[in-house]
Amino acid sequence: MIETKELRIGNYFIGHDNKVFEWSLFHFALLQNETGITLDEIIKEPISLTEDWLLRFGFERVDTQFYKKEIGGNVFILVNYNKRSTGCFGAVTFETDLKEDSYVGHIKKRCKYIHELQNLYFSLTGEELKELEVKPQTIN
Secondary structure (H helix, E strand, C coil), X not given: CCCHHHCCCCCEEEECCCCEEECCHHXXXXXXXXXXXXXXXXXXXXXXXXXXXXXXXXXXXXXXXXXXXXEECCEEEEEECCCCCCCCCCCEEEECCCCCCCCCEEECCCCCEXXXXXXXXXXXHCCCCCCCCCCCCCCC
């Protein structure tokens, strides 16, 4: 069950129509008004962190287990994604190449759901982790 304190504007969830939706100020207003609407009536379930979502958020595959996203200069967020483990998770690492293969910081935070990764990304960077626009491809 998701707690209200986990919610941020821009988080993605699955609604009761089984479609992905983005949490907004409107949804907070529904909870605040005396409508009697509960969080469980808005959000059906969180979205599991998957390889597909990492790629949709602009992470690049480094190898069979790691994905990275540049956040500026030589600083990256590195996610350890292991789909074989019970519940997917990400371990986030800041990486820089001030010296070859050196790590400046390491933060272990399990992220089973994409809203958790979105919240952690915002905490670390001050920027929203959004799904990249899919550009139409020309087929020859």
